[in-house]
Amino acid sequence: MRKLTVSQDIALSLEVAMRLPKPIYEIVPYFLVAVGSLFIVLVLKQYEYAPMLFIWFLGLFCIIAGLGLIVTRFISRRSR
Numbered sequence: 369m370r371k372l373t374v375s376q377d378i379a380l381s382l383e384v385a386m387r388l389p390k391p392i393y394e395i396v397p398y399f400l401v402a403v404g405s406l407f408i409v410l411v412l413k414q415y416e417y418a419p420m421l422f423i424w425f426l427g428l429f430c431i432i433a434g435l436g437l438i439v440t441r442f443i444s445r446r447s448r
Contacts, residue, residue, distance in 0.1 A: 397437035404430030 407427030411420050 397434040397441070400430045400434030400437070402434075404428065404432075404434065 404427040407423045407430065411424045411427065414420070
């Protein structure tokens with residue numbers, strides 16, 4: 369098995385994501401941003417049912433991943 373570079377790995381995961389049915393592929397980034405925002409709101413309201421730092425980083429990761437997918441899709445549509 370050959371090792372992939374980071375850019376090849378990202379391209380491969382985007383290729384796999386684009387094989388998803390169109391409605392699911394369109395919703396995933398917005399869902400990630402919404403879930404991330406929810407996690408951060410839960411931390412800010414100081415719900416005590418889970419470790420706060422973990423939820424904060426999970427929320428931040430979801431928001432960054434969702435925004436990354438939105439920006440990637442926007443750039444790919446503009447370059448066509």
